[in-house]
Amino acid sequence: MTHSLEPGQTYFGSLQGMDPAEATAHVQFDDAGAIVSRVRRGRPFAGLEEGGDHLPQVLHYLDPSGHLVFCDCRSLGSQTSSNGMTIDRVRSSRIIHSANTECDYELVDGMCTELDGLAQWCGLSTVTTSLSWSKETPGVKSVTIEAANKPSIEVGGAFGISIGTSFTHNPSPKGNVYSLIDIVNVRTHTGQLRPWGEHAAVHRMMQDLMCLVYGKPCQLTLKSIKREDDQYGPVPDGDDRRWWREAYEPNLGRGLTDLKPLDRYKDEPLFTLADVDPDALRSWLDGFQLWSRPTWIAVSSMFQMGTAVEVFLLQIGVALEALGHSIWMEETSSDPSKRGKTPSYPALLERVTKAACFDELSLHKTWDAAQWREEFNTAFKGAKHADNPMTDPHIATERAREGLKLIRYWLAIRLGVKAEQLCVQS
Known part of the structure; x- marks a missing residue:
């Protein structure tokens, strides 16, 4: 069991980072991040006292499902009463599902986003289909749908940009519908830790690129981040595989509620990746x-x-x-x-x-x-x-x-x- 970082999800657990050192907290995810509500008991109307708890930018939260890091925190105020119960509410716009209980994630060495429009622009897709026709009887005899990841496209540059594929499939149908989701994502990967904002700026540039290529809004969604010091145990020598941590920041790029994805067959790009000069693309992104x-x-x-x-x-x-x-x-x-x-x-x-x-x-x-x-x-x-x-x-x-x-x-x-x-x- 693990946390699901999406609107509507709620969790109860232990919060660390505010005084007292550990307290009970309720977490609720929404379209802007998450609201963390800490419950504490003290003197009557303690929440009205001046010089109260210092609110750090980063809070750590633990429950049976794991560890969450809440970043970019700001206070939404407190509720207090004569019986000594106080609820402090904090807004976090960036949440990471992590295994490192000490990291603040101001610096990362990898970031992965899902960007609408990339599949057609790059000519990448995990899905191929084929039809089998019967010679004896009219109509389609069978349909084969296959999903397989394709080699990544290495854009390079100062942030080691790559464009890759992934897919998800639920073998259980929803009603009579079987689903296969084809995904193309963007990754930045640097040898050293760089500020979160610098990685994010490159991904926003990619979003700008897609929007201007199609002349339409294209959704950018943060999927995961990486740090070398946030792995499950020591990494064996020569093993390039790494854990990328699920992350949630709804406002990483521009967005619209209920924005429809581009139609891969109807929405034509002004130009494609094959048309550009790779050096010029790297220079612009850098x-x-x-x-x-x-x-x-x-x-x-x-x-x-x-x-x-x-x-x-x-x-x-x-x-x-x-x-x-x-x-x-x-x-x-x-x-x-x-x-x-x-x-x-x-x-x-x-x-x-x-x-x-x-x-x-x-x-x-x-x-x-x-x-x-x-x-x-x-x-x-x-x-x-x-x-x-x-x-x-x-x-x-x-x-x-x-x-x-x-x-x-x-x-x-x-x-x-x-x-x-x-x-x-x-």
Whole structure:
């Protein structure tokens, strides 16, 4: 028996990390992580006293199912009464099923996520099907469905990125339905411990990549993490196998409630892994500190349902500004002391259209790059500044969509996709 780290699950056990050293606790998982409720008895209204318990960032929890580590903890307040009973409630946004009762997991050397869209983009799948036809009678005689893991694709880079497969199968049918779940995941694996946030940033970059490739929101789900000091006993020499610990952090990437997965047959990517330059992909992922900001801002617009069109335009306008700034930072990286003043918004926008080969790809049916920049800037200022004429909602929608398209094509060019291939798509 082990813990199931998913919304709705509840557990009772012992909590360590707050005074007193050990106390009874109730754990309830939800869509934001978990709420840990510690029960203690003391003086009447003890929860109202100033200078109460110090709340550490990490709490350790034990019960008959094992050991959980609650990270990134913050207080949700306390309930207290005249009978001396106090319930302290703590919110944790990151939970790890661990065997190491002393580790805080601020540093890890491996992280694994499941990312929608990867299977089609990489051309990876564990499932093959075949049909057997009868010569004597019409119709299908038999169907064979086979699942087998495929060799991983090694992307490499500073975080040792790899893309691999897995599958799950329940031999017992649910009603009349037999199920087989085909999974493609992303792993980062570093030789040394690195901050959790750095591993997470690379996985978010992969989520940005999928979202921009498809032009649709793609769900990112944390599955497990690894540390060399969190293994079951000593690791034999020459054995490369390691235990990866189940982890739960709902907000690791962008997400939507009830987000439907992509349709592998209907949703077409702008380009695939086979189209990109491996060195360019590694360079872009390793440069997450420079490139993650503009793509993160742009992609976040895909996960905000029901917002006003002006908000959509503003967000894309800010993303384009951030992208132009990143391009300028890269241009001047050889001698940062001579950068001087940050270029104006139109100058930053020009850098983006140039880098995305706007005119070569004919990204607008009517306007060239200069005309489009002028039209976009006018619409953007109309939505941003109260002293400018308000942008028509229809125009705001069109410019925002064109701006997002520009970012998608910039990324394709950045990753080495041939312009002639993109000309067909544009």
